[in-house]
Amino acid sequence: MKKIAIIGTGGLGREVLAMIKSINEYDKKWEIVGFYDDAVIAGTKVAGYQVVGSVALLNEKKESLNVVIGVGNPVIRKLIRNKISNRNINFPVIIHPSSVIYDKKSVQLEEGVVIAANCVLTTDIKVGRCTYINSASVVSHDSVIGAFCMLMPTTSLSTGVVLGNEVYLGNGTKIDEPIHIEEGMRIKAGSILP
DSSP states (O other): OEEEEEEOOSHHHHHHHHHHHHHHHHSOOEEEEEEEOTTSOTTOEETTEEEEEOGGGGGGOOSOEEEEEOOOOHHHHHHHHHHOOOTTEEOOOEEOTTOEESOTTTEEEOTTOEEOTTOEEOSSEEEOTTOEEOTTOEEOTTOEEOTTOEEOTTOEEOTTOEEOTTOEEOTTOEEOSOOEEOTTOEEOTTOEEO
């Protein structure tokens, strides 16, 4: 089993914990070592796991450790990733076993991408590093999602959508045409874009 830690003890961090446990039910892949969080005192227990310390401590690790960013704000996701320069820290792609990728050869997932439960990605898709695609979201062919994006549950991207880096799509956002969403944009929950 590979060691893995979660950055962030908030709701999304605990969801990541639950997802890793769910993955382990199918394939005993991960040994969960705890959380890293700048706002919580080391030694505190969260969801039964210890807070190891601050994010900066990851730069001192001498052995290999996998890390998942469990923070929803795209700007903070990027700041966290940029704080970590230690080559012993890896950002694996995490995919919930209930999610489906139609054509794994043509779907490119960069480091740290998380795909939560019941998502569907079809074909010819690119997803930038440390992007989080939350539960029951759909990404259709020829879409490009930038780095550090956050797609909240039940988001739907139709053919050829392009999201710049650090885009936040609220719950239930539907994008029905091949449009480009500029870097850093925040789209409110329930939005339907032509």
